[in-house]
Amino acid sequence: MADVNRRIVLASRPHGEPTPAHFRMEEARAPTPKAGEVLLRNRYLSLDPYMRGRMSATKSYAKPVEIGETMVGGTVSEVVASQNPDFQPGSVVTAFGGWQDYSVSDGKGLRRLDPAAAPMTTALGILGMPGMTAYTGLLNIGRPKAGETVVVAAATGPVGSLVGQIAKLKGARAVGIAGGPEKCAFLRDELGFAAAIDHRGPDLPGALAAACPDGIDVYFENVGGAVFDAVLPLLNDFARIPVCGLVSGYSLTDLPPGPDRSPLLMRAVLTKRLHIQGFIVWDFADQESAFLTEVGGWLEEGRVKHREDIVEGLEKAPEAFVGLLKGRNFGKLLVSVS
Ligand code: NDP
Numbered sequence: 258m259a260d261v262n263r264r265i266v267l268a269s270r271p272h273g274e275p276t277p278a279h280f281r282m283e284e285a286r287a288p289t290p291k292a293g294e295v296l297l298r299n300r301y302l303s304l305d306p307y308m309r310g311r312m313s314a315t316k317s318y319a320k321p322v323e324i325g326e327t328m329v330g331g332t333v334s335e336v337v338a339s340q341n342p343d344f345q346p347g348s349v350v351t352a353f354g355g356w357q358d359y360s361v362s363d364g365k366g367l368r369r370l371d372p373a374a375a376p377m378t379t380a381l382g383i384l385g386m387p388g389m390t391a392y393t394g395l396l397n398i399g400r401p402k403a404g405e406t407v408v409v410a411a412a413t414g415p416v417g418s419l420v421g422q423i424a425k426l427k428g429a430r431a432v433g434i435a436g437g438p439e440k441c442a443f444l445r446d447e448l449g450f451a452a453a454i455d456h457r458g459p460d461l462p463g464a465l466a467a468a469c470p471d472g473i474d475v476y477f478e479n480v481g482g483a484v485f486d487a488v489l490p491l492l493n494d495f496a497r498i499p500v501c502g503l504v505s506g507y508s509l510t511d512l513p514p515g516p517d518r519s520p521l522l523m524r525a526v527l528t529k530r531l532h533i534q535g536f537i538v539w540d541f542a543d544q545e546s547a548f549l550t551e552v553g554g555w556l557e558e559g560r561v562k563h564r565e566d567i568v569e570g571l572e573k574a575p576e577a578f579v580g581l582l583k584g585r586n587f588g589k590l591l592v593s594v595s
Contacts, residue, residue, distance in 0.1 A: 260286075264358070265574055265575065273509075287358070288359060296360075297360050298335045298359055300595075302571070302574060327355045331351065331385065332353070332594075334360070335350075336349075352366070353366065388416075392419065393536070404430075406429065407475040415589040417433065417477070418562075419561065431451055447564075476497075477501060481506050492525065492529055566590050
């Protein structure tokens, strides 16, 4: 296989917000699969906020990308050559192919897709890792009940948009927080959220309080920072808070200035008997088939909707990723690789 493999590597570690200069495009010969392996051509690459963590050397739940290594990432890929009897050329799979044209795999962890059953891009969004994050985090930890108020930020993204829609299906009132009037209109008019608040508006705490007259029973935490500050006083007794992400702080280099507010938080935990639990999607790996069956069914029946933001060309990945952390995406951010 003489094709050229374009790959985007980590050029340096950012201190603070990443820029496209922290990445570098390289070209090499496409790899050749050995016995038991398949050669994958990556069709779509998923860009996700967790990748900011992989750019740092700080210890976390997953290993950092080393300088000069190809950036990691989930892909929808086509098998183009196979030395593995389980996968035939032409099959479409989900893989962890990374920011490049080609990758090799020994077949472990590949999930076969039926492009006739659902558009293949959904396997990286609503029917993929972000969708499963929303489903498992909300249902296992948030446990919304009919009539309750569920608040979620980053609400037009693949995680937040499904959280709000599942909350609605469970009979709860979904309140979304998003950046800008266009995203807020989408939440209300397209996804049927009861209310949508622009976190860049003049009075986030006041607007959120007005949208939640009965307080907040479930806060699905995606962003942290000023949004959490606005949520905390509104939490009801026995509120549940699945801590899924803290995207507002992923590029912080230090603790924010100001007084230590942890005593305030701990007092609220005690007096309101809050249930706060962090989770990583694969904590619920055994629920993957239930997720695919249930959310796949809702999608087919039109009971949940999703929105994608597809950028053309692998070379655009760095700029698109930098934009993701600032809210420039509108829906699940994907790169159409070639
Ligand atoms: P999104 O596509 O929603 O992208 C992130 C969004 O965060 C941006 O579009 C922006 O939306 C919002 N945002 C960024 N900075 C701020 C800020 N300062 N204040 C408020 N909002 C901000 O991402 P995903 O749906 O893929 O992921 C959502 C969250 O879930 C992330 O925190 C991610 O890390 C986490 N996650 C966790 C997983 C787990 O296993 N625990 C798995 C997958 C995702 P806007 O324009 O609306 O502000």
